[in-house]
Amino acid sequence: RTQGRAPQDAASRCVYSNFRRRYAPGAALTPPHQSVVQSARFSEHKLVAEKALRSPKRAPTLSRAPPAPTPTTMLAARLAARRAPRRFRAAAPSSAAQSTAAALSEDRVKYFKIYRWDPEVPGQKPYTSTYPVDLDECGPMVLDALIKIKAEQEPGLMFRRSCREGICGSCAMNINGTNTLACLCYITPPGEEASAKPVTINPLPHMYVIKDLVPDMTNFYDQYKSIKPWLQVDEPHDLTSEHLQTQVDRKKLDGMYECILCACCSTSCPSYWWNADSYLGPAVLMQAYRWIQDSRDDMRSERLAELDDAFKLYRCHTIMNCSKTCPKHLNPGKAIGEIKKAIADAH
Numbered sequence: 001r002t003q004g005r006a007p008q009d010a011a012s013r014c015v016y017s018n019f020r021r022r023y024a025p026g027a028a029l030t031p032p033h034q035s036v037v038q039s040a041r042f043s044e045h046k047l048v049a050e051k052a053l054r055s056p057k058r059a060p061t062l063s064r065a066p067p068a069p070t071p072t073t074m075l076a077a078r079l080a081a082r083r084a085p086r087r088f089r090a091a092a093p094s095s096a097a098q099s100t101a102a103a104l105s106e107d108r109v110k111y112f113k114i115y116r117w118d119p120e121v122p123g124q125k126p127y128t129s130t131y132p133v134d135l136d137e138c139g140p141m142v143l144d145a146l147i148k149i150k151a152e153q154e155p156g157l158m159f160r161r162s163c164r165e166g167i168c169g170s171c172a173m174n175i176n177g178t179n180t181l182a183c184l185c186y187i188t189p190p191g192e193e194a195s196a197k198p199v200t201i202n203p204l205p206h207m208y209v210i211k212d213l214v215p216d217m218t219n220f221y222d223q224y225k226s227i228k229p230w231l232q233v234d235e236p237h238d239l240t241s242e243h244l245q246t247q248v249d250r251k252k253l254d255g256m257y258e259c260i261l262c263a264c265c266s267t268s269c270p271s272y273w274w275n276a277d278s279y280l281g282p283a284v285l286m287q288a289y290r291w292i293q294d295s296r297d298d299m300r301s302e303r304l305a306e307l308d309d310a311f312k313l314y315r316c317h318t319i320m321n322c323s324k325t326c327p328k329h330l331n332p333g334k335a336i337g338e339i340k341k342a343i344a345d346a347h
Helices: 010-023 036-054 071-083 095-104 142-152 218-226 247-251 270-274 282-292 300-307 321-325 332-346
Strands: 109-116 127-134 172-175 178-181 199-202 209-211
Touching: 109 142, 127 142, 142 199, 178 321, 218 282, 282 300, 282 332, 300 332, 321 332
Parallel strands: 109 199
Antiparallel strands: 109 127, 172 178, 172 199
16 A cells, blocks of 8 residues: 555455544544554454455344235145155245246146125125135045035035935035036036136025025925825825835836935026025926826825916926936926926816
């Protein structure tokens, strides 16, 4: 260094200026190393400054609680953990690993938009919630996805289910705009390509909702009870013997006795939407015709007379939504037409 010129490196400049202010505030601009004492102090301060420049201290950061996990982040974490090599599975997956795993399995994640409403929450209006489901860890049916969502993401989700085999009719609901059974409805039908559209699930339309996907079936079962769905005979029958029936008469009941009273057909009928208090609906009318056609029943005329009503029967305008939506592939519209024909023949 020369007389009157400050050092060129950053550490020396910083220490030199501080050194002059501390030890020689009024002195002329002279190199500090000309004095033995000042030179020793200068070297000590320079070492401290160089060490600080080599390892700068980071600004303190405020501790923040981690964000609450969402169904999407939880699913991404599980996917990343499953696809990671075995020797790395003990460690928590990083955010980059989660994003990569989610992108790789994006085509195997299906989203379900589900109708939600809880009457116990004051002022709450119906809304829809979306839940992601990894299809690699789920069965093929919509009911499998609902059970998985209830078990892992939303314990408060309410829906009916029982047999899982399309026999009880409990899990009837509106899936992607069609009334069907959740246990018989595929998430992705066999032979079709997977769609990116979410699966929309709602309760049966135009019925009072108890909670979420559970409709109130009280009116439906009251109407079913009104047709007296049991054998009626003129004389008491000996219960120790059977009611015999020919094979031809028995065959007349095919396509009607299979009805499981799921109400999919009735709740798809516009006439039933607007006249549910008086129109019996496709399901109940088909069951009424099942007993009218039974050769063992002695009340055929009385049953037809009971149905000969402008609202009970003739609100049907053969729209045929009932036959199209029936998950058991029955034909309620045909049964209603046969009742009308039988009444016309009786007159």
